Amino acid sequence: MDPALYAKRKAERPFNFADIVSPMPLGYSRIQQNDVIRMGGRHWDVHIGNGHAPEHATFWSRDDNLVIGGDQILPSISPNLGVWASEPDADPVGEWLEACQSLTPLAREDQLVLPGHKLPFYGLPLRLTQMIENHHGALDRLLSHLAEPHVGGQCFAPLFKREIGEAEYGLALAETVAHLNHLLREGRVSRWRGEGEAWHWQAI
Numbered sequence: 001m002d003p004a005l006y007a008k009r010k011a012e013r014p015f016n017f018a019d020i021v022s023p024m025p026l027g028y029s030r031i032q033q034n035d036v037i038r039m040g041g042r043h044w045d046v047h048i049g050n051g052h053a054p055e056h057a058t059f060w061s062r063d064d065n066l067v068i069g070g071d072q073i074l075p076s077i078s079p080n081l082g083v084w085a086s087e088p089d090a091d092p093v094g095e096w097l098e099a100c101q102s103l104t105p106l107a108r109e110d111q112l113v114l115p116g117h118k119l120p121f122y123g124l125p126l127r128l129t130q131m132i133e134n135h136h137g138a139l140d141r142l143l144s145h146l147a148e149p150h151v152g153g154q155c156f157a158p159l160f161k162r163e164i165g166e167a168e169y170g171l172a173l174a175e176t177v178a179h180l181n182h183l184l185r186e187g188r189v190s191r192w193r194g195e196g197e198a199w200h201w202q203a204i
Contacts, residue, residue, distance in 0.1 A: 001153050001198075005169060015170070031057050042066070047103060051096020052079035067124065073101065077112060078131055079116075081176030093182035094138075097132060104128050138158035142179055146189055149202040152176045156193055 001009075003027045029035065035046040039058075049072035059068040071079045080094040107124040114120050116127040121127070143160035155176050156164045180201050183189040187204070194200040 001169075003008045003174065004039050005166060018070070025037055036062070045069070047106065049073075049096070049099035049103065051081050051092040051094075056099075060111075064083045065108070066091055067111045067113045069113045069115045072096075073103070073113055073124070073127065073131075075118045075121040075127065077117065078134065080171055080175055081178045082171065083177040084174060088177075089181060090178070091181050091185045092130070092178045093135065094185060097135060100132050113132075139179060139183060143183060143188055143203050146201055146203040149200045151194070151198045152180060155180065155201070 012064060031046055033046060033048045037044050039059075041185075042064070043062040045062060047058050047060060049056040049058055049156045052071050056070060058070060058072050061067070067073070079096070081096050083090050083092065104125070107128055109123060109125060111124050112120055112122060115125050138159050142155060145155060145158040152173055153176075156172055159176055159179060160172060180189065180191075180199075184191060184201075189201050189203055191199045191201045
C-alpha cells in the first residue's frame with residue numbers, strides 16, 4: 001500500500017460492514033443447495049454460488065423464466081471477489097469461477113435474470129461465458145505482469161486497466177489479493193515476505 005495512504009488509513013476508524021446491516025438472528029432456517037422454496041407465488045430451485053459471498057443463494061423459478069441472480073450473476077460488471085483479514089489465504093476467485101461453471105448447465109436464453117446491480121437482462125448462457133473468460137483474461141494479464149516481483153498494490157493496472165482512486169483502493173486491493181491467491185493456489189506464482197512484511201509475488 002502507498003505509505004501516505006497507509007498512514008492516513010491507520011489513523012482512521014476502518015469501515016465495518018456490520019455498522020450498516022442488521023445482525024444475524026439467533027435462530028434461522030438455512031437455505032441449502034437443491035432446496036425448493038415458495039415465495040412470491042412461485043416455486044424456486046435453490047442453487048448456491050460462492051466467491052463474492054459464502055453460500056450466495058440464487059433462485060431459479062420452476063413456474064416461469066425468472067432467475068434471481070443477486071450479486072452472483074451481474075449483467076455488465078463482475079462482483080467484487082475480495083480477500084479480507086479474517087481469511088487471508090482464501091481463494092474467492094476459484095470459488096466464483098467454479099460456481100459460474102456449475103450454474104452454466106442451468107442457463108437458458110429465455111431466462112430473465114434479476115441481478116443485484118444494474119438492470120434485468122436476458123442472455124444468461126453468454127453472460128456466464130463472458131464472466132468466466134474475462135476473469136481468465138485478467139489472471140493471464142496479472143501473470144504476465146508478475147514476470148518481475150511486485151507487491152499487491154503494484155498489480156492494479158493489469159486487473160483494472162484504469163487508475164484506482166483513494167475511495168476504491170480498499171476494494172481494489174482486496175480483489176487483487178484474491179487473484180494473486182488464486183494464482184498461488186494453482187502453483188503459477190510464488191510469494192515471500194519482503195521489507196515491511198508485505199507479500200512479494202512473482203510468476204514461476
